[in-house]
Amino acid sequence: MNNLDYGWLGKLNWDSLVFSGFLERPSVSEAVASVAGSIVILATVGILFLLTWFKVWGTLWRDWLTSTDHKRIGIMYIAFAIVMLVRGLLEGMVMRAQQAAAPEGFLYADHFAQLFSTHGTIMVFFVAVPFLVGLINFAMPLQIGARDVAFPVLNQISLAVTVSSGILLMVSLVVGQFSTGGWSAYPPYTGADFSPGVGPDYWIWAIVFSGAGTTLTGINFTVTVYKCRGPGMHLFRMPLFCWTVLCASILMIFAMPPLSVAALMLGLDRYLDFHFFTNDLGGNMMNYANLFWLFGHPEVYLLVLPAYGIFSEVFSTYSAKTLYGYKSLVIATMCIAILSFTVWLHHFFTMGQSPTINIAFGIATMLIAVPTGVKVYDWMATMYRGRIRFTTPMVYAIGFLILFVIGGLSGVILANPTVDFQVHNTLFLVAHFHNVLIPGVLFGILAGYNYWFPKAFGFRLNDKWGKRSAYLWFAGFMVTFFPLYGAGLLGMPRRSFSYADLTFKPYMIVAFIGAMIVLAALISLVIQFIVSIRDRKKTQVPVGDPWDGRSLEWNSPAPVPAYNFVEIPKVTDRDAFTEAKEHGEAYKRPKVYRDIELPKNNPLGFILCVVSGILMFALVWYIWWLALISALTILVAVIAATFRKETEYIIPASQLEKDTEAWLALVEKSEAVSRDLEDSPRNVGLAKLEI
Amino acid sequence: MNPVSSPKSPGSINPHEAIHRDPDMVIFGFWVFMMSDLIFFGVVFAIYITMVGATAGGPGPKELFDFGSLFAQTMLLLTSSLTAGIATVIVKHERSRAAFLFWVVITLLLGMGFLALELYDFAGMAEKGGVPQRSGYLSAFFGLVPLHGLHVTFGCLWMIVLIVQVFTMGLGDVVKLRFLRLALFWHFLDLIWIGIFSVVYFGGWVYG
Numbered sequence: 001m002n003n004l005d006y007g008w009l010g011k012l013n014w015d016s017l018v019f020s021g022f023l024e025r026p027s028v029s030e031a032v033a034s035v036a037g038s039i040v041i042l043a044t045v046g047i048l049f050l051l052t053w054f055k056v057w058g059t060l061w062r063d064w065l066t067s068t069d070h071k072r073i074g075i076m077y078i079a080f081a082i083v084m085l086v087r088g089l090l091e092g093m094v095m096r097a098q099q100a101a102a103p104e105g106f107l108y109a110d111h112f113a114q115l116f117s118t119h120g121t122i123m124v125f126f127v128a129v130p131f132l133v134g135l136i137n138f139a140m141p142l143q144i145g146a147r148d149v150a151f152p153v154l155n156q157i158s159l160a161v162t163v164s165s166g167i168l169l170m171v172s173l174v175v176g177q178f179s180t181g182g183w184s185a186y187p188p189y190t191g192a193d194f195s196p197g198v199g200p201d202y203w204i205w206a207i208v209f210s211g212a213g214t215t216l217t218g219i220n221f222t223v224t225v226y227k228c229r230g231p232g233m234h235l236f237r238m239p240l241f242c243w244t245v246l247c248a249s250i251l252m253i254f255a256m257p258p259l260s261v262a263a264l265m266l267g268l269d270r271y272l273d274f275h276f277f278t279n280d281l282g283g284n285m286m287n288y289a290n291l292f293w294l295f296g297h298p299e300v301y302l303l304v305l306p307a308y309g310i311f312s313e314v315f316s317t318y319s320a321k322t323l324y325g326y327k328s329l330v331i332a333t334m335c336i337a338i339l340s341f342t343v344w345l346h347h348f349f350t351m352g353q354s355p356t357i358n359i360a361f362g363i364a365t366m367l368i369a370v371p372t373g374v375k376v377y378d379w380m381a382t383m384y385r386g387r388i389r390f391t392t393p394m395v396y397a398i399g400f401l402i403l404f405v406i407g408g409l410s411g412v413i414l415a416n417p418t419v420d421f422q423v424h425n426t427l428f429l430v431a432h433f434h435n436v437l438i439p440g441v442l443f444g445i446l447a448g449y450n451y452w453f454p455k456a457f458g459f460r461l462n463d464k465w466g467k468r469s470a471y472l473w474f475a476g477f478m479v480t481f482f483p484l485y486g487a488g489l490l491g492m493p494r495r496s497f498s499y500a501d502l503t504f505k506p507y508m509i510v511a512f513i514g515a516m517i518v519l520a521a522l523i524s525l526v527i528q529f530i531v532s533i534r535d536r537k538k539t540q541v542p543v544g545d546p547w548d549g550r551s552l553e554w555n556s557p558a559p560v561p562a563y564n565f566v567e568i569p570k571v572t573d574r575d576a577f578t579e580a581k582e583h584g585e586a587y588k589r590p591k592v593y594r595d596i597e598l599p600k601n602n603p604l605g606f607i608l609c610v611v612s613g614i615l616m617f618a619l620v621w622y623i624w625w626l627a628l629i630s631a632l633t634i635l636v637a638v639i640a641a642t643f644r645k646e647t648e649y650i651i652p653a654s655q656l657e658k659d660t661e662a663w664l665a666l667v668e669k670s671e672a673v674s675r676d677l678e679d680s681p682r683n684v685g686l687a688k689l690e691i
Numbered sequence: 692m693n694p695v696s697s698p699k700s701p702g703s704i705n706p707h708e709a710i711h712r713d714p715d716m717v718i719f720g721f722w723v724f725m726m727s728d729l730i731f732f733g734v735v736f737a738i739y740i741t742m743v744g745a746t747a748g749g750p751g752p753k754e755l756f757d758f759g760s761l762f763a764q765t766m767l768l769l770t771s772s773l774t775a776g777i778a779t780v781i782v783k784h785e786r787s788r789a790a791f792l793f794w795v796v797i798t799l800l801l802g803m804g805f806l807a808l809e810l811y812d813f814a815g816m817a818e819k820g821g822v823p824q825r826s827g828y829l830s831a832f833f834g835l836v837p838l839h840g841l842h843v844t845f846g847c848l849w850m851i852v853l854i855v856q857v858f859t860m861g862l863g864d865v866v867k868l869r870f871l872r873l874a875l876f877w878h879f880l881d882l883i884w885i886g887i888f889s890v891v892y893f894g895g896w897v898y899g
Contacts, residue, residue: 150716219723227716253723257731265738265834274823274830275747276738282745282827287738294734639852642869645860 010622011198016176028106032094037174066601068152069562070137073159075456077134078449080163084126087170089522091119093515096480100512102498102505112497113180114199118169120183121203124299125210126166128441132306133158133217135448136245138456140221142553142560143239145230145568145576148599150223153641156605158213158220164613165210171617172202179203182495184296185266187277187288192270198620200270205616207263211256218252221245230552232571236330239551239574240316240323243330244309247337248302254341255298262291289351293344301340303437305333307444308375311397314447315379317547318394319386320675320690322575325378332371332378339368349420358417365415372408376401387690389675391547392466396447399474400439407435410485425495428488434481443473446525454546454685458558459536463679465528472521480514483507541685543663543670546678548687550575555586557663558685563596563651566660581689587667590660593653600649604641608634714868721872725879728842732883735835736890743899745827752899755821756892757812764808765888768843771801772881779874788862792854795870798877799850802843809840828899832891839887842880849873 014020018037022030051057064072095115098107107115141149149155172178179199181190185207190200225246229238266288268274275283316323323329345353345361379401388394410432414420423429446469454460487507492499532539544558555577556565567590573579580586611633618626672688673680743752778794781787813833816822823833853873856866 150720215727219720219727222723223716223720227713227719253727254730257727258734261731261734261738265830268823268830268834272823274834275827276830276834278827280747281749281825282742282747283830284742284745284827287741291734291738642852643856643859 006622006624008623008625010618010624012175012621012623016621018174027108029108029111032107033111033173040170040173062601065606066603068148068156068599068602070141070149070152070155071456071560071562073155074134074137074139077130077137077159077162080159080166081127081131081134081445084122084130084166084169086522088119088122088127089518091115091122093519095119096508096512096515098497099499099508100505102508103500103502105498107497109497110177110180113182113495114178116495117179117182117185117199117203118172121206122166122169123437124183124303125207126162126169128303128437128445129210129214130162130166131445132248132303132441133162133214135310135445135452136221136248136306139448139452139553140242140245141224141228142455142556142564143242143551144225144228144233145552145565145571146224146228147564147568147596148228149220150228151220152599153602153604154216154220156602157608158217160605160609161209161213161612164609164616165206165213167613168202168206168209168616168620172199176202176620184292185263186292187266187269187285188279188283190266190270191278192273193278200266201620204263204267204270205619208260208267209612209616211260211263214252215256215260218249218256221249222253225249230565230568230571233576234571236327237571237574237576239309240312240326240329240333241306241309241551243333244305244312247333248305251298251302251305251337251340255295255302257295258291259295259299262288262295265291286351289348290344293347294341296347297344298337298340300436301336304440304444305336307441307448308333310444310448310451311379311400312382313551314393314397314451315382316575317451317550318389318391318397319383320389320548321382321386322550322578323378324381324384325374326574328374329378332374335371336368339364339371343368346415346417346420349417350424355417362415362417362420366412369408369412376405387675389678391450391679392461392463392470393447393451395467395470396443396450399470400443400447403439403443403474403477404436407432407439410435423488425493426488427484427492427494430494431481431484431488434477434484438473438477438481443470446470446473451547452553453532454539454541455544455553455558455560458540458542459532460539460541460546460679460683461532462528462535462539465524465531469521469524469528472517472524476514476517476519476521478514479517480511483510483514487511538681539683541683543667543685545577545687546683546685548675548678548690550578552576555580557659557666561659562598563656566590566593566596566656581687582691587664589664593657593660595653596651596656597648598651600647602641602644602647604637607637611637714864714871717868718871718875721875725875728879732835732838732886735838736886739831739835739891740894742827742831743895745831746899747826747828749826749829750819750821751828752892752895755816755819756896757815758892758896760808760812760815761888761892764805764812765884767801767805767808768881768884771798771805772878774798774801775874775877779871782862782867782870788857791862792857795850795854799847799854802847802850802877806840806843806847809836813837832895835891836887839880839883842876842883846873846877846880849876 018033022034051060064076067073094107095112098105098112137149137155141147169178176198179185179190179195179202181195181200181203185200185203188194190203225238225242265274265276269276269278269283275281277283277285277288312323312329342364343361345357346365349358349362414423414429414432450461450466484507487504490503492501492504541558544556544560545554547554552569552571555569569576569580577586611630615627615630615634618624618630667686670684670686671682672686673683674688674690677683678687774794774797778791778798781791781794821829823830850873853866853870856869860866
């Protein structure tokens with residue numbers, strides 16, 4: 001128990017800085033680490049400088065950092081996720097370069113281990129989850145005809161702890177080292193005996209705090225879907241995206257606690273010398289494996305379900321057809337959500353449980369392919385005889401359909417315990433999960449980004465660069481990961497920084513080339529963003545319905561005003577907005593203008609973001625006094641927030657009338673464009689009614 | 692905002708308040724939170740059950756548990772649930788603020804009494820070598836029981852804040868709703884305690 005005896009700066013000293021490693025023993029590996037650290041520092045300084053230069057601190061504070069508006073919170077989630085995506089991708093590149101260069105290589109084993117640990121942690125917890133939560137935050141309340149999410153300040157807090165955990169991961173690039181134990185951080189390796197450094201502590205606190213944020217988000221979304229639907233929006237009239245959000249949120253509520261428990265128990269082992277998962281004194285590592293995957297498997301579906309929802313919207317909108325087999329899609333979604341809890345043991349078929357148990361879990365795993373298959377056929381049937389437009393989101397959706405099925409099939413192969421014994425811990429597995437997560441989640445995210453962007457910012461993204469990026473993603477993904485199936489079948493273990501058998505080398509070189517194509521895809525995405533901003537005058541869609549949308553979120557100006565709808569639309573059927581357009585109910589003047597009450601700005605989220613970041617840092621480095629002060633500050637800030645009396649402000653009817661009349665006048669004088677012209681400058685967001 | 696207007700139908704205080712303080716929604720949200728918390732406890736219980744035998748030669752349940760003190764703790768907590776219930780009834784029937792405060796303070800004192808006894812128990816266990824560092828079994832014990840204690844501590848803190856708020860903000864709808872959630876939380880903790888008593892203490896004593 002000498003864990004507690006440290007100076008007032010805890011374990012922190014000069015050698016903790018990443019640069020000291022390079023100065024003391026210069027090498028390529030240390031240079032890579034130092035460059036990464038420098039990028040973090042320079043980017044931070046650069047951003048702070050630019051914000052000051054353009055004098056945007058005031059706007060940033062009022063409109064964003066203290067905002068309780070679900071749309072803005074959603075956009076902040078997405079901005080955060082994109083930053084993390086860049087880091088995660090670059091780490092993937094470095095790893096592929098290392099394996100292409102192996103056996104000589106250029107990284108230390110430890111450095112490589114840190115790369116795969118952060119890559120996994122970041123991509124799952126800080127890219128996929130926040131990106132999806134951001135899209136959900138933005139679109140779901142609009143789709144169900146709600147003014148806001150159920151608990152706006154809670155929403156802010158969820159964002160705050162997610163972002164501060166992400167910042168902690170960025171700090172780990174500069175100060176100290178991250179865990180080398182993989183994204184699943186299995187003890188006893190990550191315990192104090194084998195990993196005495198700060199790495200696992202970085203992992204633990206980032207997971208605990210961001211996990212708490214995700215749980216709270218799940219609660220918020222669930223209550224929003226159940227309680228905040230507009231009049232007539234029955235559950236079975238909700239857009240499919242909202243159904244997938246509901247199921248994913250329920251997964252968040254039930255699946256995140258096991259992860260928090262696992263991480264906290266690992267923390268108790270490390271900090272206070274408990275024996276949950278240690279090798280000695282009755283600790284039991286299998287408990288960790290069970291807890292982690294009790295979370296980890298539902299997590300996969302928590303990610304992929306909302307993406308399915310996005311694809312459902314995309315297929316339906318760009319085929320100009322109502323979604324085929326709506327009810328079967330809903331039921332399939334629910335089946336997947338339930339089955340996701342019954343399969344976690346397939347992550348450790350080889351760890352010694354009985355064949356009977358393995359078979360049961362193998363069958364349960366294969367069963368998930370059934371509802372997923374239902375979905376695939378429904379999506380194809382939605383396109384059948386539709387008026388398909390080949391827009392960027394549709395390209396992503398079709399790419400997903402083809403590539404995801406391949407990934408799913410390799411999953412069915414792995415679900416067979418006897419096969420799993422052969423390919424366990426090889427690159428075959430790595431190929432499989434990238435094959436489901438990249439088409440399934442990343443393509444969904446990018447489709448959603450292209451689909452809803454005009455709604456959020458009032459102008460469309462460049463379609464040409466969007467498609468280029470999509471095709472580069474497809475190509476890059478295939479060239480990178482399909483060779484890994486081969487290398488895995490030949491027996492190449494995953495997570496190896498080097499290898500002796502040169503048979504693997506050609507595969508690794510091809511994979512590296514693929515990684516370069518992925519990099520090109522990322523660059524195209526950035527170019528798309530810049531080009532779109534440059535051309536935004538020509539692509540504005542202020543009326544708000546650029547794609548001939550079918551659900552309620554398109555029934556408002558773009559960008560959407562803080563109050564979402566001046567009058568909550570009444571819903572009579574599925575595809576509520578299409579229905580309204582057909583019956584001439586869209587773009588109608590409300591009978592009376594009534595005041596709208598909205599939650600006021602609140603600094604609580606920002607305060608918690610800063611203080612929880614400090615708390616986590618202090619805990620990682622054993623700076624007890626700082627940890628105590630920041631924990632108390634959090635407590636005081638939360639209690640103080642409950643004493644606020646005026647928590648809402650009112651948008652007066654006169655303001656609403658002015659805004660709405662201006663919008664309606666714009667509708668009046670805009671030209672309705674047909675679907676063929678939706679990518680031309682003539683599209684100002686008023687779709688022509690073509691049934 | 693007028694905290695005491697139209698108390699009989701708290702959902703219709705004024706026409707545009709329905710969105711964020713709809714009591715139905717707030718309470719439902721809290722139930723959902725408790726479901727999540729229940730899973731949290733559930734997995735910690737599961738860990739305890741798998742580790743009952745993992746005493747690694749250290750003291751086990753039979754050496755460590757003091758059922759006299761446990762009985763007292765149980766009585767204190769169950770009684771506090773009753774007093775919280777009485778306070779809920781007072782809120783519902785709009786009785787006096789003083790009576791409400793009286794029963795909340797009693798609940799608080801009972802809760803703090805429970806915590807004091809629990810800490811005394813832990814100290815007694817430590818004297819017999821029952822510290823979490825000793826074995827996997829004791830780690831699991833100290834992962835679970837103090838987790839409940841921590842919840843009780845937060846409940847007590849919550850009560851103190853509410854008592855202050857009754858004075859500063861009045862016993863209005865906001866404070867009432869907060870109290871109703873606290874009462875739910877408190878009953879929930881009672882339920883968890885019954886689980887702890889049966890599984891951890893009694894079950895541990897029988898099977899340990």
